[in-house]
């Protein structure tokens with residue numbers, strides 16, 4: 001949510017703070033890293049307005065104003081839970097109701113130079129050259145035959161797109177989506193002062209113990225990490241959909257048991273986030289002592305996983321969409337969360353997993 005400095009009583013806390021009077025932000029000619037953007041981001045002064053008579057356009061009630069969104073088009077109020085699909089977190093940036101949405105452009109994918117992409121994703125200098133199809137075919141041949149891999153249910157490394165232009169498009173789509181949500185790219189768990197320290201994230205604290213990642217799977221993980229450091233990401237594109245918001249599409253077939261990505265963001269205690277609206281927090285550690293339980297919070301830093309949508313747990317059709325599973329592993333004693341293909345996934349499919357893997361707290365009744 002955009003920062004604001006109005007006095008607390010001037011508006012209900014959850015009303016989005018983005019009713020700027022100065023019109024749409026000017027187009028920047030050059031791409032800057034998220035760090036630069038945050039450094040120079042202007043604080044927006046919100047004029048005092050009277051919201052006391054605001055009612056929800058759908059249910060007509062003026063109650064629960066802390067859950068009311070204001071449409072930046074028509075200025076009407078909407079309870080987040082009255083909207084379809086339900087809006088779980090306060091949107092970052094402008095928000096338009098379904099009626100006004102058609103008159104306002106959906107986010108566009110920005111174009112970046114290769115240099116900017118390398119800076120944004122912190123890719124090693126020598127790595128952005130196209131992998132020759134011949135070399136990558138040879139590399140793939142060296143891995144174990146498919147039949148064996150299927151039987152042993154080992155994790156498979158993802159296969160990045162070989163076409164350099166296509167790969168740039170995928171990265172541009174992710175960079176655009178992250179920038180639109182004012183997030184920095186981070187492909188690993190991050191620990192910051194005031195949140196949980198790294199020492200708090202130990203799998204031995206998990207109440208029922210945690211599956212330990214095998215050495216072979218760890219090698220796959222390391223291979224994927226090395227690939228991502230070279231800018232070779234999984235073949236995925238972030239797209240924007242009017243009903244689902246951001247969502248992730250598959251650019252090339254992905255085999256069952258393929259490691260797709262690690263869920264990343266800032267690690268924090270669940271107890272610190274009791275009143276947090278971020279809708280992309282992920283359980284990391286469920287400790288015997290609940291005060292020690294941890295979350296991954298991609299509200300400032302994150303990667304493509306925070307754009308992957310959830311299945312509707314309440315319909316057969318919804319459940320059928322699931323093509324990823326979310327697994328927690330102990331890796332060298334540290335809890336980590338991975339998204340792994342739960343079946344073969346075809347090109348053009350969108351990725352979905354079950355948001356209610358550990359607790360049944362996430363409302364998915366109105367998911368598509």
Ligand SMILES: C[S@@+](CC[C@H](N)C(=O)[O-])C[C@H]1O[C@@H](n2cnc3c(N)ncnc32)[C@H](O)[C@@H]1O
Nearest residue numbers: 085088244245246279280306307309310367368
């Ligand atoms: C972790 S975010 C996923 C990315 C999100 N779509 C976005 O635009 O940022 C979770 C939020 O996405 C939306 N969402 C996730 N799965 C959905 C689905 N199947 N249908 C509709 N909305 C969905 C809900 O608003 C949910 O609170």
